[in-house]
Amino acid sequence: MGIEFLEGSPERVVARMPVKGNTQPYGLLHGGASVVLAESIGSAGAALHAGSGRIAVGIEINATHHRSATEGYVTGVATRVHGGNTLATYDIVITDERDRRVCTARLTCMLRDRPATAI
Numbered sequence: 148m149g150i151e152f153l154e155g156s157p158e159r160v161v162a163r164m165p166v167k168g169n170t171q172p173y174g175l176l177h178g179g180a181s182v183v184l185a186e187s188i189g190s191a192g193a194a195l196h197a198g199s200g201r202i203a204v205g206i207e208i209n210a211t212h213h214r215s216a217t218e219g220y221v222t223g224v225a226t227r228v229h230g231g232n233t234l235a236t237y238d239i240v241i242t243d244e245r246d247r248r249v250c251t252a253r254l255t256c257m258l259r260d261r262p263a264t265a266i
Contacts, residue, residue, distance in 0.1 A: 148180065150187055153222075157196035160188040160225040160237075166216050175215040181241055181250040182210050188225040189237035189254035196227065196235045196258070203235065203256040210252040219244040225254070233258055 148169060154161040162184065169180035186208055193203035221241050229236040234255055241250040 148183055148187075150184060152188075152191070155191060155195060157192060157230065158227050160192040160195075161222065162188045162191075163220045163222045165220055166218055170217075174217055176217070176221060176249065178210070178212045178250075181212065181221070182208060182252065184221065184223045184241060185210060185225070185239040185250065185252035186254055188223050189239050189252070190256055192225050192227055192237050193235040193254075193256035193258065196230045200261050202259055202261050204259065205254060206257045207255045208252060210250055212250050213248050214243075216243045216249050221249055231258075 149165045150162050152162045164184045166176045171177040190203055197203050221243055223239055223241045225237040225239045228238050236255045239252040243249050
């Protein structure tokens with residue numbers, strides 16, 4: 148996927164991903180690639196929010212695809228909208244290099260204690 152993380156905190160995670168290599172047969176950014184970027188950065192934020200000894204597991208994601216991207220990079224910004232003890236929810240906005248919105252997503256992660264067998 149080529150995702151490159153640029154910024155990370157429990158409140159906000161920013162990453163970018165190349166369009167090249169993440170396209171569908173017509174040469175447009177694949178909607179599934181946008182969802183992978185959204186879940187990756189939202190889950191990273193939730194894991195940072197959960198803290199040491201805990202894990203974040205995605206339980207719900209939705210995405211609206213607004214426009215296509217055919218070249219360059221897209222950038223995703225995940226912003227925490229709820230950070231509790233058992234759930235964390237992030238709004239994710241993905242834009243192209245001209246700052247046009249490509250996709251809007253929302254991810255909710257369940258926060259749990261790390262199982263003894265987890266890495």
